[in-house]
Structures are given as C-alpha cells and as structure tokens.
Amino acid sequence: MIGEHEIRIDTEVNGAAVSTTVPSHLLLIDFLRDRLELTSVKRGCDVEVCGACTVLVGGLPVSSCCYLTADVDGKSVQTCEGMGATPEGARLQDAFLEHGALQCGYCTPGMLMAALSLVRRSPDASDEEIRQYMSGNLCRCTGYSKIVDAVRTGLGRGPGRVGQAPTRAS
C-alpha cells in the first residue's frame, strides 16, 4: 500500500460546490488557474514570500503556490472572482478603485485577498496593524501607500490618509 496518488476532493470554490479528483502533488495555484480558470490568482515569486498568489482557504490566507490542492478537501476556497459577492469584499474592491491602489495590477489580487482576510479577522485594525499585516504582500510598483489607504477605507474608516511618510519624531 503506497497511498493514493489521485486524491478525491470535495470543496467549495467561490460558493460553488466542486467535487473532483486531483493528483496528490497538484498545487492549489495550478488547480485554480488551469482547472477552474480562476486566473486572478497570480504566480509571483513561487516561494510563498510575495503574496501574489494569496487565496483564502477556510477563510484563512494561504500561499496557493505552496499549498497542496488535496488540502482543500472539506474546506471553502475564495479567490478575487468571488469577492464581489460579499459586502466587505465589494467594499474593498471599490476602495482599491477609488484610491487608485493599483498600477500594473499584478500584486492586486493577492493584496485584495490579504485585505479581505484582515477585514474579517480584525475589523478594528489600527493603521499600524494594517501596515504590519499587509507587509506580507509585496508590490514591485511600490504602490503601498494607496494600498494601505484603500484597506483603511475597506475597513469602513472615514477619509484620512494612512499613506504618509512617517516624520522623524522622538
């Protein structure tokens, strides 16, 4: 008995039930992009550092480039394609547009997924907590300040800018 190489998974992706078999070594990013054509999921560094490939599994952010598809069995998966269906997801998407929080757009899906998980786990996150949490996602266009502003708006906080250079204080 060598163990199954073809794994049966029963999962829910963006609210839709998905039941299928996948090779044991199939990475989640490849399953989502190639099998389900959810191409919002981007391959960036491929070593779980940049966050471009972030998706939510069971509500938690994961690096889909380093996550086995087999591990979504019995859990829900969310990508950007499913964000608009929830009020907090739609609000974040609008906030990113409003603030112009994307340039090339490559890091954006990962940023949105990270922001969505933050909104859910820490709806009262402070500006510092936003920065800390979002620092796990990299943007090569260095659009960071507007991204942080957008997350702040997505958290339902009023106008006011997070994205200012810190002053040299005490």
Add this chain to the structure above:
Amino acid sequence: MRPFGLLSPETVEEAAALLEEFGDEAVICAGGTELVLLLKFGLADPAVLVRLDRLGLDGIEQAEGLLRLGATVTHSGASGSSVVQAALPLVATALSNIANPRVRAVGTLGGNICFAEPHSDLSALFVLHEAVAVLSTGAEERRVEVGDFLTGTLSTSRRDEEVLVAVEVPHPPPRTAGGYARFVIGERPNVVVGCSLEVDPSGAISRARLVVGCAGPTPVRIPAAEDLLCGVAIDGKELDTAIPEAAATCAARCEAHDEDDLSGWYKRKLVQALSRRSVSSALERARELSVR
C-alpha cells in the same frame, strides 16, 4: 515534483507504523509550509507524505504548571489564543512575528521545531522557557527539552518512527519578567535574544536566563552572562556595569557563523546590542511587576 502517496493515519500508533514501514521514503507533513517548498525544488523526494490532520494534535491545554501546545497548532492559532497570550506573552509575540500571515495561518509549531531551521524565533523562545518536546510512537512517549531536541542546522533528535505530538511549556515562575529583541531581514530573523529574570522579594535577580537564537545552528543559553546578572538589584547602580558586561559576554560566547547576508562578526555586534535591549526590557517589566 513527482506524485507521492498521501496517508492520513487515524492514530499516532498508525503514523509510527507507517514511518517505520516506509523509512526514508516517508516524510511527515503537517502544514507543509517548509516541506512543499522543498518538494518543489527537488530537495526532498519522498514516496509518501504522512499527514497529521487526523491525530487531534491541534489543542492547547492547561496542565499542572504547564501549557501543552499540540504539535499541529498553527502559529496564528497559538498567538491568537488568549490562554497563550496570558501565560506566555513572549511566545505569543514571537509567534505573531513569524514570516507573513499566510505562513502563520498554515505553519505549525511542531513543524517549525522539527524542521529545525536556525532562523526561528520560536525555537529560541522555547529554549528560553525550558519547553519540552513530547515525542510519541503511540506505544511510548518520550520527553526531551527543546534545547536538547534541536541538535544542529535542520537536525533534531527525533527518531524516524516518532511523531512530535506536543510542546509542553512550563509556566514561568511568579516574579519572573521576560524580554526579547530581534533583528530581521525581510522575513528572516537573523539574531534573536531572549531574556528571563526571576526577582526575589528584596528586589535582586535570583535567576537569569539568556538565550541567543538564529545566529548559530541552534539556540544557545549563555550561562556566563546569566551569572553576571544574578544577585544584581533591579534598581541598583550595579546594572550600569552588569548589563554591558552580560551583553559583551553573550556576543563573545554565542555561536555565530558566517552566512550570505550577515557575517559572524556582524552577528556578534547585533547580539551585543540585542542582549542589552532584551535585558533592559526584562528589567523594565520586572520593575513594573514589583511596583504592583
């Protein structure tokens, strides 16, 4: 990456039997945040992954004088636990510093120490707290202090058929204050110093513990530096010399090998500065405790 068998045993006995049966061909996979990377780059090529998800190792339990952290508890699960935050605030902080939110959501405590990557805050903090690794084959359970469990870079004393099932962390004794300082490049902590001070009723340090992590292959205690702090009053003038001397001793006595991004020489400079900071931070907490 070639396909592998995925096995999810229902008991630790079964897991141990599988590990024995498959030997080198099997690897334990918990969260997979380290292992999947190795598989992708061909640095590991097992025929079989033994999963731990059905073994019920994801609990956090209070026991007599200690907190038992299940091996498959995730970093964010532990750092978010009010029980861990209350009993082991430094460990909770270290956990919330690991890598990024995705690694914290999926990576496990057990996986972190079994992988034994030197650049681990968690290992250093576990050694500071005299935490104990609990290893099991189902039939037999063995306890080893984490400091002894970690034997070198990517190396532990886990036997092939054993599963790490929990880490038991003793509650710090009353009148104990801790501090910890770290230096990080990107996601990698390069130097970490943890300090724990027990203060007697007269306001003098009765017991000190200093651990340097990440700079060498494993976390190391620096007893010579600890001795310099013992007997010193937490409000006394002696601190003006004791702290710098302890910091210098940590820098001189720790292990600090050259690496691509930091030389051993530079790491020692960091150890000196971070030792001073973590001792000062522990002292500050100690003074708060004695005022209350």
